[in-house]
Every structure is written in structure tokens, then in C-alpha cells.
Amino acid sequence: MKQWMKNVRKVVPYTPGEQPKDKNIIKLNTNENPYPPSPRVRDLCRQIGDLRLYPDPAASELVEAIADYKGLDKDQVFVGVGSDDVLAIAFLTFFNSDRPILFPDITYSFYDVWADLFRIPYETRPLDEHFHIRKEDYLGANGGVIFPNPNAPTGVSMPLEEVEAIVAANRDVVVILDEAYVDFGGETALPLIDRYDNLLLVQTFSKSRSLAGLRIGYAMGCPDLIKAMCDVKYSFNSYTMNRPSILLGKASIEDEDYFRKTVDRIIATRTWFARELQELGFHFPESRANFIFASHESIPAKSIFTAARDAGIYVRYFEKPRIDHYLRITIGTDEEMRKLLQFLKTFIENAK
Amino acid sequence: MKQWMKNVRKVVPYTPGEQPKDKNIIKLNTNENPYPPSPRVRDLCRQIGDLRLYPDPAASELVEAIADYKGLDKDQVFVGVGSDDVLAIAFLTFFNSDRPILFPDITYSFYDVWADLFRIPYETRPLDEHFHIRKEDYLGANGGVIFPNPNAPTGVSMPLEEVEAIVAANRDVVVILDEAYVDFGGETALPLIDRYDNLLLVQTFSKSRSLAGLRIGYAMGCPDLIKAMCDVKYSFNSYTMNRPSILLGKASIEDEDYFRKTVDRIIATRTWFARELQELGFHFPESRANFIFASHESIPAKSIFTAARDAGIYVRYFEKPRIDHYLRITIGTDEEMRKLLQFLKTFIENAK
Numbered sequence: 001m002k003q004w005m006k007n008v009r010k011v012v013p014y015t016p017g018e019q020p021k022d023k024n025i026i027k028l029n030t031n032e033n034p035y036p037p038s039p040r041v042r043d044l045c046r047q048i049g050d051l052r053l054y055p056d057p058a059a060s061e062l063v064e065a066i067a068d069y070k071g072l073d074k075d076q077v078f079v080g081v082g083s084d085d086v087l088a089i090a091f092l093t094f095f096n097s098d099r100p101i102l103f104p105d106i107t108y109s110f111y112d113v114w115a116d117l118f119r120i121p122y123e124t125r126p127l128d129e130h131f132h133i134r135k136e137d138y139l140g141a142n143g144g145v146i147f148p149n150p151n152a153p154t155g156v157s158m159p160l161e162e163v164e165a166i167v168a169a170n171r172d173v174v175v176i177l178d179e180a181y182v183d184f185g186g187e188t189a190l191p192l193i194d195r196y197d198n199l200l201l202v203q204t205f206s207k208s209r210s211l212a213g214l215r216i217g218y219a220m221g222c223p224d225l226i227k228a229m230c231d232v233k234y235s236f237n238s239y240t241m242n243r244p245s246i247l248l249g250k251a252s253i254e255d256e257d258y259f260r261k262t263v264d265r266i267i268a269t270r271t272w273f274a275r276e277l278q279e280l281g282f283h284f285p286e287s288r289a290n291f292i293f294a295s296h297e298s299i300p301a302k303s304i305f306t307a308a309r310d311a312g313i314y315v316r317y318f319e320k321p322r323i324d325h326y327l328r329i330t331i332g333t334d335e336e337m338r339k340l341l342q343f344l345k346t347f348i349e350n351a352k
Numbered sequence: 353m354k355q356w357m358k359n360v361r362k363v364v365p366y367t368p369g370e371q372p373k374d375k376n377i378i379k380l381n382t383n384e385n386p387y388p389p390s391p392r393v394r395d396l397c398r399q400i401g402d403l404r405l406y407p408d409p410a411a412s413e414l415v416e417a418i419a420d421y422k423g424l425d426k427d428q429v430f431v432g433v434g435s436d437d438v439l440a441i442a443f444l445t446f447f448n449s450d451r452p453i454l455f456p457d458i459t460y461s462f463y464d465v466w467a468d469l470f471r472i473p474y475e476t477r478p479l480d481e482h483f484h485i486r487k488e489d490y491l492g493a494n495g496g497v498i499f500p501n502p503n504a505p506t507g508v509s510m511p512l513e514e515v516e517a518i519v520a521a522n523r524d525v526v527v528i529l530d531e532a533y534v535d536f537g538g539e540t541a542l543p544l545i546d547r548y549d550n551l552l553l554v555q556t557f558s559k560s561r562s563l564a565g566l567r568i569g570y571a572m573g574c575p576d577l578i579k580a581m582c583d584v585k586y587s588f589n590s591y592t593m594n595r596p597s598i599l600l601g602k603a604s605i606e607d608e609d610y611f612r613k614t615v616d617r618i619i620a621t622r623t624w625f626a627r628e629l630q631e632l633g634f635h636f637p638e639s640r641a642n643f644i645f646a647s648h649e650s651i652p653a654k655s656i657f658t659a660a661r662d663a664g665i666y667v668r669y670f671e672k673p674r675i676d677h678y679l680r681i682t683i684g685t686d687e688e689m690r691k692l693l694q695f696l697k698t699f700i701e702n703a704k
Contacts, residue, residue, distance in 0.1 A: 243565035
């Protein structure tokens, strides 16, 4: 038995009623309604399939589209309701050791929330003074490791050889890499999953695919990892991915040109915007994500945050130790960034 | 403090970035993509809103539509990804006592799965020989009570005064009534929720509203119950209801005529089909749901199930103690039920 399997939450999955693909079947086995939904619903949403029927619990069309796209087998892909759902299920599935799991002190703020919710012991490891994750901090005994790469809210990316060192040093537990922002210039650990059965990668359609409103996230890993997550997921809710998500998610994967074009545009805007920000007296670590985590040399982040908000420009401010001098600024369109720069320029001049 | 609050799972909810309603705000606070999704996605799904943005985490439009429809305040309604999601969150939120929760031995098969998954102690109480829930079984000390009304897979409904007796005897714990099938002729406990702060009702769009493919369920109860569930839900995933669900769910609620018409049609089909079934030698408890739970006087349910399946007609068979002589038959269209009756007639004659 693989060592990490000791800490998989043991569940007996619920067996949903069969969902045959043959349209000629008279389907009286899952208490669906034989009549279509209200015409008002149909008018709003023409082609997204027969909403009166349950979605495919395995979301196979979407799973297969992702697997094809990534060059994987379909038993190496798990889909969920946004990467939050995927990550929460991964926590529940894999983090059942008495040893604490490890993650950075400055990172995605849901990790400690899930650990508390599921009563998983955890310890945080501080980023260094440049907001880099120190790989040495993750090499000792632990109950599992999770961090985003690029990290959020810093945007800092870890090189693949450091990622591999962490994964290789933790063969007895599961290492989860949260790659929500990887498409904006990070380095995916996808080439490692065939060699490391303890590595789980999580990505999302919410950022680089412009589909935050649909809620689609996915995990990639060896078939045993994926199966363990499916067992837990099916114990919770068989049908989490609705029909619009499955159909529209697949359509997104099939349009590679558009995906590349918009991602490249955001990267170009980030490069230009970063230069402008620097000239205004901001400093920030190099970002490989669709945001920049920036601090001004003299003006407190909180006052910029509040004034920007009053001017109708929302950025994110976290009132937390070590990062309360920083703003997390999403990369919008060139025009949005120009308006923000114009605001900052005026605000900074007036503050002098 | 209300007694049942002792057993609410304590969590510190995650605070999502603000989702302003004003379209003029420059929104750079939640790392969404500034560009629309692929035109292929847009073509498939015209009017369901700007998919690149996160949905409203509170799904307010849908919550308000349900609250208006039910004559409630919006802080008395919780929505989730199908009633499975709502029920699972209710288990996680309310069932944290050392005493076992109680539910019937024959009931929805997810209850013991969730109890196992969340390590909640439970005991089952046997239905009587007519498949009725015995209210006396639920009056003693326990960690919480849950049952469907009408019950599944039996279709048997409990009168409101018996429901009230159970709720009144359990003021220190939460009683969850799973009303997934109530619209097909059951009696909702909605009039009780203003009097009992320990009563939570759960309903769904998957059956009576023909929207199984969208995944919408909801709970109704006093504001304290709803708030406790929201806290747990936000700790898990802020954005579970996607934009298509919110928009299309609301459209469904707004079309009362269509809802009534299709529900009435299913009830009429059930009445007619039940008579025919009886004439073929089946017996079954009176159903108030969109299915009939039937057993034949001489032919084993499993052999009918298998032969029907081979003939392209799917019904549900549970290989479980006490109910392995029964089939759960969803009420389809008149034509579907005629085909099923024709099949049964031939099959029974050949078996003689």
C-alpha cells in the first residue's frame, strides 16, 4: 500500500442511479421530471441540454476534454465546483494524519479555514523577506504539504526543481500544488505527475479561461489519488457539476487560440503596468500571476485602498501581519489599468 | 443561547472579496479575467450574464425569489448545489453532538454516507410493516433527527401533526425535514418554521421544477439556523451557485402556472398508473411523491428490474434488507408509463 493511503479518509461511496447515454432508454430510475422546465428557463438558455435530467455525475465530457488537452488519461483528472471545491475535497481526502500539514504563512486564505473546518492540524512556514517560499521548510516530517505556485497573493513563482525537491522529500504524504494562476507565466509541475504518485495539481477555469461565473476547477494526479477524491466527492454529492458547466467548460477547452490570445494580452498588460507602477514608487516581487502585490515607498496601502474604493476602483487589501502594507491589484484591461494609474498618480501627488 | 447551538460546528468564515453591483466600478479585487470567455462559450449561452465574473456568493437574486415565493424573509433561506449539498452542509453544521442522530432504516441512502464521512454517530429506527415512520421512535434523547417527508424510496407522507410532535419533542437539537418530493401531494411543514427555531426544511428544484441538470436545492428555517449554515458554507467554498443556476432558477420560480401544470400532470399520471399497477398484482404504500414503491405478489423485483432494463426501461432496485422485493418507479409521461405497463403485462403473463 502506498504510504499516503493511510491518511485517506475512509468512506463508502454512495452509488447513484444509472445515467444511460442511450436516448431511447425509458428512464424511470432517478425520479427526474418528465416535462421540460418552464419556457422562461428554456428561452434564457437554448442549447445547454436537457435541464430536467441530472448531469453526468462523472462530468465525463469535461473530464475527457481536459485530459485530452493536457495529454493525460481521464482517470488522472478530477473536476469540481471551482478549485475551492476541488481543494476542499483534497483536504478532506488526504489530510488525515496526526502530524500537521504545512503551508506558507502568507498564502491563499482558505487553507487555514479548511484545516479548521475539518479539524486538520497545521503549521505555517514563513516566506523569506522577498516573499519567496523556502523549500527547506517543507522537507521534514509532516502530514501533507500545500502551496500555490505561483503563490497568492504574492504572485511569486517557484522553479520546478525546487518543487520537485519538496515532492521527492514527501513521498509518504500528499503534496498539493495549487496552480490557479500558472497559465499567466508560471511553470506547471504537470511533467512530474507520472513520476510522483503523491503529487496533486489543482487548476481552474476562473482566471485564465474567464469563467469565474461557471465554477469549474480540476485536479490532476495519478489514478489512485483521483479515485480517492472521487470516492469522497461521491459521498458528499453525486452531481456537483451542472449541465451548463460541463457543456460550456468543454467549449472553452476547445478554443485554444482564444485562450492563448487573452492570456498573452494580460501578460503584456502586466509587464507594462509593472513598469508604470515602479515609476510611481511602488515595489513588488516579480509576478507570474494575473495580479501584482505592491507596496508604495511612502503611502500606507490602506489609505490607497480606501481612496481608490471611493473613486470606484476596487483592489484587494488584507489587514494581516506582514502584508498590511501591500495591495493585491488584479490585471484588468489596458484601459482599466490606465485609469488606476491616473488615480494613483493624482493621489500620490496630493499626498506629498 | 439556544440549546442546538452547542452542536453547531465552529468555524471562522472566509471573507470573499467584495462583489459590487454597480457596473461602473473598476473591479480589480478578485483576480477575475477582464476578457469575455471564448466566443464558442458565448454562442452556446447568450443571456446568462457575464461568465468571466464570479457569481454573487450569496446568490441573492435566487434567494430573494424563493423567499418571496414562500412568504419568508431572505435570511430564512439558504441555497446550495442541489439538496444533497444543502443536506450535507446541514449535517456538518448541526450534527456535532456525542449523542446519535436518528433516521429511519429505510430512507434516502445518503444519510448514513454523510454520517460516516463526517464521523457523526447515528442510529436508525425501523419503519413499521406498512412502511410508515413511527413518530414515537423519535421522541427520546438524540443528537438530531432527519427524515424525508414524503419518505424516499417509499413515497409515504407523514401528517403535519405527527411532524410537529417530533419537532416539539426535540427543541434541544435540530430536526431536518427533507421535503424533496413534497410538491407532489405531500404536506409541507413551512407553517411550523416560525414557531420552531429548531426546524429546518430542505427542498429542491430537481424534481417538481424539472431542473435536475442545474443543481439547485434550498433550506428554510429561522435566521439563526440559516446563518450557521452560511458560515459553514462560506468556509468551504464562497461561490458554489454558478451564474446559470442563479438566473435560470429565478426564472423557474417566476413561472408558477407552468409549475402547477406539470406537477398536476404527474399527480394525475400517478393516480392512473397506480390503479393499473394494482390490477397487474402489485402492491405498494400510497405515494405522495413522483414515484411508486411497488412489489409484485409473485414475481421477484430483481427479475422484473433486470428484464425491464434489457427492454430499455430503467427503474430503481435496491438490494437491501426489507426492500429487496420492491421497485422504485419514477412517474414519467403517460406514454412512458403505458410502455412500462405493456412490458409488465407481457412479462408477468410469460412468467406464469
